Amino acid sequence: MSANAPVIDKGNLFDTLRAMVAIDSVNPSLVPGGRGEADIAAWLGERMTALVLEVEVTEIAPSRYNAVGILRGTGGGRSLLLNGHTDTVGVEGMTIPPFLGDYRDGRLYGRGTMDMKGGVAAQLAAVKALVDAGLRPKGDVILGFVADEEYASLGTEVLLRTVRADAGIVCEPTDLGVCVAHKGFVWARVDVAGVAAHGSRPLEGVDAIVKAGKFLAELEALEERLKERTHPLLGAPSVHASTIRGGRELSTYPDFCRIELERRTLPGENSALVERELQTILREIRSRDNNFRANLEMLFSRPPLEVDPSLPIVEALRGACSHVLGRIPDFSGMSGWLDSALLAEAGIPTVIFGPTGYGLHGAEEFVEFDSVVATAGVLAETILTFCGS
Ligand SMILES: [Zn+2]
Incomplete structure:
Protein backbone atom coordinates (compact mmCIF):
# COMPACT_ATOMS: atom_id res chain seq x y z
CA MET A 1 0.00 0.00 0.00
CA SER A 2 1.44 3.39 -0.96
CA ALA A 3 1.78 6.12 1.66
CA ASN A 4 -1.40 7.88 0.64
CA ALA A 5 -3.67 5.02 -0.41
CA PRO A 6 -7.32 5.79 0.25
CA VAL A 7 -8.55 4.54 3.62
CA ILE A 8 -12.26 4.35 4.40
CA ASP A 9 -13.11 6.25 7.59
CA LYS A 10 -15.35 3.56 9.11
CA GLY A 11 -16.55 5.63 12.07
CA ASN A 12 -17.54 8.50 9.82
CA LEU A 13 -19.23 6.12 7.38
CA PHE A 14 -21.23 4.54 10.21
CA ASP A 15 -22.37 7.96 11.50
CA THR A 16 -23.18 9.08 7.95
CA LEU A 17 -25.37 6.05 7.28
CA ARG A 18 -27.18 6.33 10.62
CA ALA A 19 -27.81 10.02 10.05
CA MET A 20 -29.21 9.30 6.59
CA VAL A 21 -31.52 6.59 7.94
CA ALA A 22 -32.78 9.07 10.56
CA ILE A 23 -33.83 11.47 7.79
CA ASP A 24 -37.28 10.49 6.55
CA SER A 25 -37.22 10.46 2.73
CA VAL A 26 -40.31 8.42 1.91
CA ASN A 27 -41.32 8.97 -1.70
CA PRO A 28 -44.52 11.10 -1.70
CA SER A 29 -45.60 9.73 -5.07
CA LEU A 30 -45.79 6.27 -3.47
CA VAL A 31 -47.10 7.34 -0.07
CA PRO A 32 -49.33 10.44 0.01
CA GLY A 33 -47.82 12.91 2.50
CA GLY A 34 -44.38 11.25 2.26
CA ARG A 35 -41.57 13.61 3.32
CA GLY A 36 -39.73 13.52 -0.02
CA GLU A 37 -36.04 14.25 -0.59
CA ALA A 38 -35.76 17.91 0.54
CA ASP A 39 -34.15 17.19 3.92
CA ILE A 40 -31.83 14.43 2.80
CA ALA A 41 -30.70 16.34 -0.30
CA ALA A 42 -29.92 19.41 1.85
CA TRP A 43 -27.99 17.22 4.29
CA LEU A 44 -26.01 15.52 1.51
CA GLY A 45 -25.34 18.93 -0.02
CA GLU A 46 -23.76 20.07 3.26
CA ARG A 47 -21.66 16.94 3.53
CA MET A 48 -20.38 17.32 -0.02
CA THR A 49 -19.67 21.02 0.52
CA ALA A 50 -17.58 20.05 3.57
CA LEU A 51 -15.52 17.84 1.23
CA VAL A 52 -15.00 20.91 -0.99
CA LEU A 53 -16.90 19.44 -3.93
CA GLU A 54 -18.77 21.63 -6.41
CA VAL A 55 -22.29 21.17 -5.10
CA GLU A 56 -25.73 21.83 -6.51
CA VAL A 57 -28.96 20.98 -4.70
CA THR A 58 -31.84 21.43 -7.12
CA GLU A 59 -35.59 21.32 -6.73
CA ILE A 60 -36.62 19.17 -9.69
CA ALA A 61 -40.35 19.19 -8.87
CA PRO A 62 -42.32 20.61 -5.91
CA SER A 63 -40.56 19.32 -2.75
CA ARG A 64 -38.44 16.86 -4.78
CA TYR A 65 -34.67 17.44 -4.79
CA ASN A 66 -31.48 16.15 -6.39
CA ALA A 67 -28.09 16.72 -4.76
CA VAL A 68 -25.10 16.63 -7.10
CA GLY A 69 -21.45 17.03 -6.13
CA ILE A 70 -18.43 17.05 -8.42
CA LEU A 71 -14.87 16.24 -7.39
CA ARG A 72 -13.19 18.07 -10.24
CA GLY A 73 -10.34 16.08 -11.79
CA THR A 74 -6.87 17.43 -12.58
CA GLY A 75 -7.57 16.84 -16.27
CA GLY A 76 -6.96 14.22 -18.93
CA GLY A 77 -8.81 11.34 -17.23
CA ARG A 78 -12.14 9.60 -17.68
CA SER A 79 -15.15 10.86 -15.74
CA LEU A 80 -17.26 8.62 -13.52
CA LEU A 81 -20.84 9.10 -12.29
CA LEU A 82 -21.73 7.47 -8.97
CA ASN A 83 -25.52 7.39 -8.93
CA MET A 94 -42.55 -2.34 9.45
CA THR A 95 -41.71 -4.47 12.49
CA ILE A 96 -38.57 -2.48 13.36
CA PRO A 97 -38.17 1.26 14.05
CA PRO A 98 -37.74 2.65 10.52
CA PHE A 99 -35.65 5.73 11.34
CA LEU A 100 -33.60 4.71 14.41
CA GLY A 101 -30.71 2.95 12.72
CA ASP A 102 -30.44 0.18 15.34
CA TYR A 103 -27.13 -1.65 15.15
CA ARG A 104 -26.99 -5.35 16.12
CA ASP A 105 -24.62 -8.14 15.10
CA GLY A 106 -23.02 -6.14 12.35
CA ARG A 107 -26.35 -5.15 10.83
CA LEU A 108 -27.74 -1.66 10.61
CA TYR A 109 -31.53 -1.72 10.62
CA GLY A 110 -33.99 0.77 9.16
CA ARG A 111 -35.94 1.77 6.07
CA GLY A 112 -33.59 2.40 3.19
CA THR A 113 -30.50 0.89 4.84
CA MET A 114 -30.27 -1.65 2.03
CA ASP A 115 -32.26 0.21 -0.62
CA MET A 116 -30.18 2.26 -0.90
CA LYS A 117 -28.81 4.62 1.73
CA GLY A 118 -26.03 2.07 2.39
CA GLY A 119 -24.88 2.49 -1.21
CA VAL A 120 -25.16 6.28 -1.12
CA ALA A 121 -23.17 6.44 2.15
CA ALA A 122 -20.49 4.22 0.56
CA GLN A 123 -20.26 6.53 -2.48
CA LEU A 124 -19.78 9.53 -0.21
CA ALA A 125 -17.20 7.64 1.90
CA ALA A 126 -15.21 6.64 -1.20
CA VAL A 127 -14.86 10.28 -2.29
CA LYS A 128 -14.06 11.33 1.29
CA ALA A 129 -11.25 8.72 1.38
CA LEU A 130 -9.69 10.26 -1.74
CA VAL A 131 -10.02 13.79 -0.40
CA ASP A 132 -8.60 12.76 3.02
CA ALA A 133 -5.59 11.14 1.33
CA GLY A 134 -5.02 14.16 -0.90
CA LEU A 135 -5.63 12.01 -3.99
CA ARG A 136 -7.12 13.92 -6.87
CA PRO A 137 -8.15 11.76 -9.84
CA LYS A 138 -7.49 12.99 -13.38
CA GLY A 139 -11.13 12.70 -14.44
CA ASP A 140 -14.17 14.17 -12.70
CA VAL A 141 -16.06 12.12 -10.14
CA ILE A 142 -19.73 13.05 -10.05
CA LEU A 143 -21.92 12.10 -7.09
CA GLY A 144 -25.48 12.11 -8.45
CA PHE A 145 -27.88 11.65 -5.54
CA VAL A 146 -31.33 11.55 -7.05
CA ALA A 147 -34.99 11.65 -6.09
CA ASP A 148 -37.87 9.40 -7.03
CA GLU A 149 -36.21 6.17 -8.20
CA GLU A 150 -38.87 4.15 -6.41
CA TYR A 151 -41.63 5.71 -8.50
CA ALA A 152 -40.89 7.36 -11.85
CA SER A 153 -37.13 8.03 -11.81
CA LEU A 154 -37.70 11.75 -12.14
CA GLY A 155 -34.40 12.44 -10.37
CA THR A 156 -32.19 10.53 -12.79
CA GLU A 157 -34.11 11.83 -15.79
CA VAL A 158 -33.47 15.43 -14.69
CA LEU A 159 -29.84 14.65 -13.77
CA LEU A 160 -29.21 13.33 -17.29
CA ARG A 161 -30.32 16.61 -18.84
CA THR A 162 -27.06 18.19 -17.66
CA VAL A 163 -24.69 15.41 -16.56
CA ARG A 164 -22.61 13.17 -18.82
CA ALA A 165 -19.80 10.80 -17.83
CA ASP A 166 -17.63 8.13 -19.41
CA ALA A 167 -19.16 5.49 -17.13
CA GLY A 168 -21.53 5.06 -14.22
CA ILE A 169 -21.91 2.91 -11.13
CA VAL A 170 -25.27 2.56 -9.37
CA CYS A 171 -24.77 1.29 -5.82
CA GLU A 172 -27.99 -0.65 -5.38
CA PRO A 173 -27.43 -3.76 -3.24
CA THR A 174 -25.75 -6.60 -5.16
CA ASP A 175 -24.11 -8.61 -2.33
CA LEU A 176 -20.79 -7.17 -3.55
CA GLY A 177 -21.36 -8.79 -6.95
CA VAL A 178 -20.86 -7.02 -10.27
CA CYS A 179 -24.27 -6.73 -11.90
CA VAL A 180 -24.06 -6.19 -15.65
CA ALA A 181 -27.65 -6.85 -16.72
CA HIS A 182 -31.23 -6.33 -15.63
CA LYS A 183 -34.65 -6.68 -17.16
CA GLY A 184 -36.83 -3.94 -18.57
CA PHE A 185 -40.61 -3.73 -18.59
CA VAL A 186 -43.51 -2.77 -20.86
CA TRP A 187 -47.01 -1.84 -19.70
CA GLY A 194 -69.05 -6.24 -25.82
CA VAL A 195 -72.70 -5.34 -26.30
CA ALA A 196 -74.78 -4.45 -23.27
CA ALA A 197 -78.13 -6.24 -23.04
CA HIS A 198 -80.61 -7.50 -20.48
CA GLY A 199 -79.30 -10.70 -18.88
CA SER A 200 -82.29 -12.62 -20.19
CA ARG A 201 -81.53 -11.77 -23.85
CA PRO A 202 -78.45 -13.73 -24.92
CA LEU A 203 -79.09 -13.14 -28.61
CA GLU A 204 -78.67 -9.39 -28.13
CA GLY A 205 -75.73 -9.30 -25.71
CA VAL A 206 -72.01 -9.85 -26.25
CA ASP A 207 -70.19 -10.64 -23.00
CA ALA A 208 -67.01 -8.53 -22.94
CA ILE A 209 -65.69 -10.31 -19.82
CA VAL A 210 -65.96 -13.79 -21.31
CA LYS A 211 -64.34 -12.48 -24.51
CA ALA A 212 -61.53 -11.01 -22.39
CA GLY A 213 -61.08 -14.50 -20.95
CA LYS A 214 -59.94 -15.65 -24.40
CA PHE A 215 -57.21 -13.06 -24.31
CA LEU A 216 -56.19 -14.08 -20.79
CA ALA A 217 -55.90 -17.73 -21.87
CA GLU A 218 -53.60 -16.64 -24.71
CA LEU A 219 -51.56 -14.58 -22.26
CA GLU A 220 -50.91 -17.74 -20.27
CA ALA A 221 -49.84 -19.51 -23.46
CA LEU A 222 -47.52 -16.58 -24.27
CA GLU A 223 -45.95 -16.87 -20.81
CA GLU A 224 -45.22 -20.54 -21.56
CA ARG A 225 -43.62 -19.68 -24.92
CA LEU A 226 -41.49 -16.99 -23.29
CA LYS A 227 -39.90 -19.62 -21.03
CA GLU A 228 -38.07 -20.92 -24.11
CA ARG A 229 -36.24 -17.58 -24.48
CA THR A 230 -33.53 -17.26 -21.84
CA HIS A 231 -30.63 -14.99 -20.98
CA PRO A 232 -27.61 -16.47 -19.15
CA LEU A 233 -27.83 -13.97 -16.28
CA LEU A 234 -31.53 -13.08 -16.32
CA GLY A 235 -33.42 -16.26 -17.15
CA ALA A 236 -36.68 -15.98 -19.09
CA PRO A 237 -38.82 -12.94 -19.78
CA SER A 238 -42.37 -12.99 -18.43
CA VAL A 239 -45.84 -11.57 -18.80
CA HIS A 240 -48.69 -11.22 -16.31
CA ALA A 241 -52.09 -9.59 -16.14
CA SER A 242 -51.92 -6.81 -13.56
CA THR A 243 -55.48 -5.49 -13.28
CA ILE A 244 -58.89 -6.29 -14.70
CA ARG A 245 -62.06 -4.26 -14.63
CA GLY A 246 -65.42 -4.71 -16.32
CA GLY A 247 -69.14 -5.25 -16.04
CA ARG A 248 -71.98 -3.09 -14.77
CA GLU A 249 -74.37 -5.20 -12.73
CA LEU A 250 -75.45 -8.81 -12.22
CA SER A 251 -78.32 -8.80 -14.67
CA THR A 252 -76.59 -7.10 -17.60
CA TYR A 253 -74.27 -8.37 -20.33
CA PRO A 254 -71.01 -6.44 -19.84
CA ASP A 255 -70.16 -4.13 -22.74
CA PHE A 256 -66.64 -3.50 -21.55
CA CYS A 257 -63.65 -5.21 -19.96
CA ARG A 258 -60.23 -3.64 -19.44
CA ILE A 259 -57.09 -5.66 -18.79
CA GLU A 260 -53.78 -4.01 -17.96
CA LEU A 261 -50.65 -6.11 -18.16
CA GLU A 262 -46.94 -6.08 -17.65
CA ARG A 263 -44.31 -7.78 -19.80
CA ARG A 264 -40.81 -8.01 -18.28
CA THR A 265 -38.25 -7.81 -21.08
CA LEU A 266 -34.78 -9.18 -21.76
CA PRO A 267 -31.96 -7.28 -23.48
CA GLY A 268 -32.90 -7.16 -27.17
CA GLU A 269 -36.63 -6.90 -26.46
CA ASN A 270 -38.51 -3.62 -26.57
CA SER A 271 -41.99 -2.10 -26.58
CA ALA A 272 -42.41 -2.53 -30.35
CA LEU A 273 -41.72 -6.26 -30.07
CA VAL A 274 -44.22 -6.64 -27.23
CA GLU A 275 -46.79 -4.67 -29.24
CA ARG A 276 -46.34 -7.12 -32.14
CA GLU A 277 -46.69 -10.11 -29.79
CA LEU A 278 -49.95 -8.78 -28.38
CA GLN A 279 -51.35 -7.72 -31.77
CA THR A 280 -50.66 -11.23 -33.09
CA ILE A 281 -52.64 -12.72 -30.21
CA LEU A 282 -55.58 -10.34 -30.79
CA ARG A 283 -55.55 -11.05 -34.55
CA GLU A 284 -55.62 -14.81 -33.96
CA ILE A 285 -58.54 -14.60 -31.54
CA ARG A 286 -60.39 -12.37 -34.04
CA SER A 287 -59.82 -14.92 -36.82
CA ARG A 288 -61.59 -17.55 -34.71
CA ASP A 289 -64.31 -15.31 -33.26
CA ASN A 290 -66.18 -12.71 -35.35
CA ASN A 291 -67.58 -11.11 -32.20
CA PHE A 292 -64.20 -10.46 -30.60
CA ARG A 293 -63.45 -6.73 -30.60
CA ALA A 294 -60.46 -5.40 -28.71
CA ASN A 295 -58.15 -2.43 -28.75
CA LEU A 296 -54.51 -2.48 -27.65
CA GLU A 297 -52.81 0.56 -26.17
CA MET A 298 -49.13 0.63 -25.23
CA LEU A 299 -48.79 2.61 -21.99
CA PHE A 300 -45.19 2.91 -20.77
CA SER A 301 -41.90 1.12 -20.97
CA ARG A 302 -38.39 1.10 -19.56
CA PRO A 303 -35.49 -0.56 -21.35
CA PRO A 304 -33.46 -3.51 -20.05
CA LEU A 305 -29.74 -3.18 -19.34
CA GLU A 306 -26.85 -5.19 -20.65
CA VAL A 307 -23.26 -4.03 -20.31
CA ASP A 308 -20.33 -5.42 -22.27
CA PRO A 309 -18.18 -7.10 -19.58
CA SER A 310 -15.01 -6.10 -21.41
CA LEU A 311 -15.66 -2.36 -20.94
CA PRO A 312 -13.02 -0.42 -18.93
CA ILE A 313 -15.47 0.36 -16.10
CA VAL A 314 -16.24 -3.34 -15.59
CA GLU A 315 -12.55 -4.23 -15.64
CA ALA A 316 -11.70 -1.40 -13.22
CA LEU A 317 -14.45 -2.50 -10.83
CA ARG A 318 -13.45 -6.17 -10.92
CA GLY A 319 -9.79 -5.27 -10.46
CA ALA A 320 -10.71 -3.18 -7.42
CA CYS A 321 -12.78 -6.07 -6.03
CA SER A 322 -9.81 -8.39 -6.44
CA HIS A 323 -7.56 -5.91 -4.62
CA VAL A 324 -9.93 -4.86 -1.82
CA LEU A 325 -12.04 -8.01 -1.28
CA GLY A 326 -9.39 -10.53 -2.24
CA ARG A 327 -11.60 -12.14 -4.86
CA ILE A 328 -12.97 -11.42 -8.31
CA PRO A 329 -16.77 -11.55 -8.08
CA ASP A 330 -18.91 -13.31 -10.66
CA PHE A 331 -21.09 -11.34 -13.02
CA SER A 332 -24.70 -11.23 -11.97
CA GLY A 333 -28.05 -10.07 -13.32
CA MET A 334 -31.06 -8.55 -11.56
CA SER A 335 -34.69 -9.22 -12.29
CA GLY A 336 -35.91 -5.77 -11.21
CA TRP A 337 -35.57 -2.53 -13.13
CA LEU A 338 -33.09 0.15 -12.02
CA ASP A 339 -32.07 3.70 -12.95
CA SER A 340 -28.94 2.19 -14.55
CA ALA A 341 -30.93 1.57 -17.74
CA LEU A 342 -31.58 5.32 -18.09
CA LEU A 343 -27.87 6.05 -17.69
CA ALA A 344 -26.99 3.44 -20.32
CA GLU A 345 -29.66 4.83 -22.64
CA ALA A 346 -28.02 8.26 -22.30
CA GLY A 347 -24.73 6.75 -23.47
CA ILE A 348 -23.15 6.18 -20.05
CA PRO A 349 -22.08 2.53 -19.71
CA THR A 350 -23.25 1.59 -16.23
CA VAL A 351 -22.78 -1.30 -13.83
CA ILE A 352 -24.42 -1.98 -10.49
CA PHE A 353 -22.35 -2.74 -7.42
CA GLY A 354 -23.35 -2.45 -3.79
CA PRO A 355 -23.62 -3.94 -0.32
CA THR A 356 -25.31 -6.96 1.20
CA GLY A 357 -28.59 -6.66 3.03
CA TYR A 358 -32.02 -8.06 3.54
CA GLY A 359 -35.63 -6.98 3.30
CA LEU A 360 -35.75 -4.27 0.67
CA HIS A 361 -39.28 -2.83 0.72
CA GLY A 362 -40.00 -5.34 3.52
CA ALA A 363 -41.16 -5.28 7.15
CA GLU A 364 -37.58 -5.63 8.40
CA GLU A 365 -34.75 -4.08 6.40
CA PHE A 366 -31.05 -4.07 7.21
CA VAL A 367 -27.65 -3.73 5.58
CA GLU A 368 -24.48 -5.55 6.65
CA PHE A 369 -22.25 -2.68 7.72
CA ASP A 370 -18.98 -4.42 6.73
CA SER A 371 -20.31 -4.76 3.20
CA VAL A 372 -20.96 -0.99 3.09
CA VAL A 373 -17.33 -0.40 4.11
CA ALA A 374 -16.21 -2.91 1.45
CA THR A 375 -18.35 -1.15 -1.17
CA THR A 382 -12.24 1.91 -8.96
CA ILE A 383 -12.23 5.71 -9.18
CA LEU A 384 -8.42 5.81 -9.09
CA THR A 385 -8.09 3.13 -11.79
CA PHE A 386 -10.88 4.34 -14.05
CA CYS A 387 -10.45 8.11 -13.73
CA GLY A 388 -6.65 7.95 -13.51
CA SER A 389 -4.42 9.21 -10.72
ZN1 LIG B 1 -33.30 0.99 -4.89
Missing part, protein backbone atom coordinates in the same frame (compact mmCIF):
# COMPACT_ATOMS: atom_id res chain seq x y z
CA GLY A 84 -27.75 6.63 -5.98
CA HIS A 85 -31.36 7.33 -5.08
CA THR A 86 -32.23 8.98 -1.78
CA ASP A 87 -35.95 8.20 -1.68
CA THR A 88 -37.34 5.14 0.07
CA VAL A 89 -40.60 3.23 -0.03
CA GLY A 90 -43.07 3.68 2.85
CA VAL A 91 -42.70 2.43 6.42
CA GLU A 92 -46.19 1.16 7.14
CA GLY A 93 -46.22 -2.39 8.49
CA ALA A 188 -50.02 -2.24 -21.98
CA ARG A 189 -53.81 -2.07 -21.85
CA VAL A 190 -56.37 -4.13 -23.73
CA ASP A 191 -59.94 -2.87 -23.91
CA VAL A 192 -62.38 -5.58 -24.94
CA ALA A 193 -65.77 -4.38 -26.23
CA ALA A 376 -16.73 2.18 -0.30
CA GLY A 377 -13.23 0.67 -0.50
CA VAL A 378 -13.92 -0.90 -3.89
CA LEU A 379 -15.38 2.37 -5.19
CA ALA A 380 -12.35 4.41 -4.08
CA GLU A 381 -10.00 2.00 -5.91
